[in-house]
Amino acid sequence: MSKDQIRNILNLIFMIGAIVGLIFFLSKNEERHTLGLYIILFSMCFKIAESSMRMIK
Known part of the structure; x- marks a missing residue:
C-alpha cells in the first residue's frame, strides 16, 4: 500500500x-x-496523521 x-x-x-x-x-x-464533540476530536487525530505524512514525504 503506497503512502x-x-x-x-x-x-x-x-x-x-x-x-x-x-x-x-x-x-x-x-x-x-x-458525543459529537468527542467524535470530531477523535477524527481530527486521523487528519493530523494524514497531514504529518504529507509534510514528511
Whole structure:
C-alpha cells in the first residue's frame, strides 16, 4: 500500500467522522452534543496523521 493510498484512507476516515460528529453536535440532545464533540476530536487525530505524512514525504 503506497503512502498516497494510506493518506486517502486517513482522509476518508476523517471526513466520515467529521460528518457524523457534526450531525451529533447539531442534535438537540445535550448528551449527543458532547458525543459529537468527542467524535470530531477523535477524527481530527486521523487528519493530523494524514497531514504529518504529507509534510514528511
